[in-house]
Amino acid sequence: MLKALTGSSLVKTSTSSPLTRYFGHLSKSKTKTLGKSHGRVIILGSGWAGYQLLRKLNKKDYEVTVVSPRNHFVFTPLLASTAVGTLEFRGIVEPVRGYSKDIDYHQAWVDGVDLKRQVIRCTSNLEDNKGQEFELDYDKLVISVGAYANTFNTPGVKEHGIFLKDISDAKKIRNRVLECFEYAAQPGVSDQEKAAKLHFAIIGGGATGVEFSSELYDFISEDLSRLYPQLMDHTRMTVYDVAPSILNTFDSKLADYATKKFTRRGIQIKTGTHVVRVEKDYVELKEEGKVPYGMLIWSTGLSANPLVESLKDIAKDERSHRILTNEHLQVLDDEKKEPYSNVYALGDCATILNQDLPATAQVANQKAIYLSKTLNNEVKGKPTDQGFSFKNMGSMAYIGSWKAVVDMSAVHEGATEGGFLAWLFWRSAYLSMTVSARNKMLIPMYWFSAFLFGRDVSKL
Ligand SMILES: Cc1cc2nc3c(=O)[nH]c(=O)nc-3n(C[C@H](O)[C@H](O)[C@H](O)COP(=O)(O)OP(=O)(O)OC[C@H]3O[C@@H](n4cnc5c(N)ncnc54)[C@H](O)[C@@H]3O)c2cc1C
Known part of the structure; x- marks a missing residue:
């Protein structure tokens, strides 16, 4: 009522x-x-x-x-x-x-x-x-x-960082990346400013932080590099985490595999790093002091x-x-x-x-x-006596360039895979899990369109 x-x-x-x-x-x-x-x-x-x-x-x-x-x-x-x-x-x-x-x-x-x-x-x-x-x-x-996203009461995160929890966050990120590239492409911008604007900082090396970094890497290397070739030397991405390694809920071999792939592509991984505060244009780290950034994504767990x-x-x-x-x-x-x-x-x-x-x-x-x-x-008058029991179906993460890591060791001992096959599994598993027939049709169409024509770079 x-x-x-x-x-x-x-x-x-x-x-x-x-x-x-x-x-x-x-x-x-x-x-x-x-x-x-x-x-x-x-x-x-x-x-x-x-x-x-x-x-x-x-x-x-x-x-x-x-x-x-x-x-x-x-x-x-x-x-x-x-x-x-x-x-x-x-x-x-x-x-x-x-x-x-x-x-x-x-x-x-x-x-x-x-x-x-x-x-x-x-x-x-x-x-x-x-x-x-x-x-x-x-x-x-x-x-x-x-x-909610956990900021650990770090000053400035809510004001200047972007979370990745909802559609509104994803929209903000897409516009912010394009804003940074357009800014750096304007006349009169110094090399130092370009390097600052085109530094993408991802705080949190869990599955969400790693998947986002991988998607951003694909966007930059497959699409933006074509449109802004003159800016590629100024562009960099860094994943920061307080833990000693990224993807620490995955099998350690898969975490190592992802780390190697990231390093080879030039994505910096800085583990054991503590964020002290976030300001509009820079993040202050306990270990390095002030580091300028153009966009900062905060993905460090839940509160x-x-x-x-x-x-x-x-x-x-x-x-x-x-x-x-x-x-x-x-x-x-x-x-x-x-x-x-x-x-x-x-x-x-x-x-x-x-x-x-x-x-x-x-x-x-x-x-x-x-x-x-x-x-x-x-x-139906049939009470359920048995309590809930969780069946772990394993975990997966996309790591960029048509590769993923899949950890099914909870289902079959030693069932871990990293690479292209894991990526195929990752994509088909998520496609099959999407709910409506409409989205089961739309998603492969978007994938195909991004593959054929590149991602849309309109800032809306
Ligand atoms: C980017 C990202 C990727 C992820 N990838 C994976 C993955 O690959 N595999 C996996 O297992 N998990 C993944 N997760 C985690 C997974 O999304 C969450 O565990 C899951 O969403 C939890 O479901 P939930 O219903 O508890 O909360 P949510 O899905 O967060 O939904 C909460 C709902 O409550 C509403 N709400 C909030 N406050 C109120 C209020 N006061 N009154 C009424 N409604 C309210 C919200 O609007 C929302 O509709 C991912 C999470 C993120 C953010």
Whole structure:
């Protein structure tokens, strides 16, 4: 049930537009109510966990509502490809409403959860009534709001660095790279300025940082080198990491293989390096002092979503601040660690007590499938006794120039591969995992177009 908070202290009247005031009466009425027999399930977030759950949940018996500030799902493993134009943004998103007409959706942030009243507090994320607040009540609640990038409180990162978490970040990166090249190509720019503008710094040598560096390397070496040949001597990329090696969650042979490939291509890898601060034009490193850059990508891990931080009375992991659940993915109370029977948490924002699983799409996806089965079986009167167990399907990363590393040692002992075959596997695996038939068609078309005609270099 939608309860607009008009008239209460929660309403931010200053943000209401004439349009909102005209249509204000709508927010007082209930939204589309499907009146399903097993009540309303509200899913917070439209990421890997939330979107998969939405797809698999039985919508004949449950009234399924999604609340998320973005109205689509993003296929994150291919996000780095869109940041340089190997793929186009539309090819890796799936609209929430597009999947099923039997769901309800609100484009809003969830700011609070009242576990006693079984109510969530939301703030609209639409242009025309941004900031307007309303409440929704639930019978079952699924918290899958993901996590934020971790800056480790390093000064200047939020202001000057770019994260790679969402489509808006990928758009920012694409424009920034082109801005740097156009700037360096203008008359009167000194060699020193060119070298500074064309230094691309990637902070974080995990899978995301490495994949992004590889995509950027391809973009520069295959497309920009053709368009700005005079600038190639000034262009460089550096991957910084505090750890002693990059790709440290992969088999060490694969990490070495990737390191060698990067070094041979002239991508500098500086491990054991600590960032002290980030300023507009330079990054200050403990080991080297001030290093100028044109674009700085920050990809160093995760911190808690502010909603999760604000939640009271629920148990959280001390180290990662993620929500603690039991093996049935039910949220635990803070004091006795007993489960709330109708509140679940999964994806990057949650972890199972005494089972520290990685924050990956693979885990989020498998947990969503598990929870959908549990809830669907509940309708049939068949409770699920068995808790969630993770099946590690291995990991992969693109390392540039038609090469990838694939580590399947968790599935078959010694099953690791690096090179062209691994790249073929990487591409086909992700293509098969994309959701809609539309994107399964679009993605190979974009790949083919980038191969034939080069990547689009329009700055939009
Ligand atoms: C560039 C990149 C590449 C990656 N590659 C891989 C890979 O190859 N393999 C792999 O396994 N993992 C990969 N990951 C990790 C994977 O994307 C995450 O583990 C996964 O997205 C987690 O799913 P989630 O549903 O928990 O969170 P997300 O997918 O982050 O979704 C969170 C959702 O919650 C919404 N939300 C946030 N705050 C609120 C709020 N207050 N109220 C309501 N909604 C909210 C967000 O808008 C979003 O829709 C990658 C991540 C990135 C960024």
